[in-house]
Amino acid sequence: MTVFRWICGVLIGLLAASSALSFVIFIVADIDLWLKRARSMRRLTSAVFMFYINVEIWRRVALVIIHW
Secondary structure (H helix, E strand, C coil): CHHHHHHHHHHHHHHHHHHHHHHHHHHHHCCHHHHHHHHHHHHHHHHHHHHHHHHHHHHHHHHHHHHC
């Protein structure tokens, strides 16, 4: 499970950094394509984070059911 947490953490960090960098490029260059990329990366970051939380919650539910 620790490997899964690290993979999700690194993936969330990379996606968030790329989203922020894309937004900065949009602000500096005023090219709409970079805004679309920033929004896309933000959505992917949210999706990965929600997937991580969902796995953690259902893991806990399964452990409670198994040890009950």
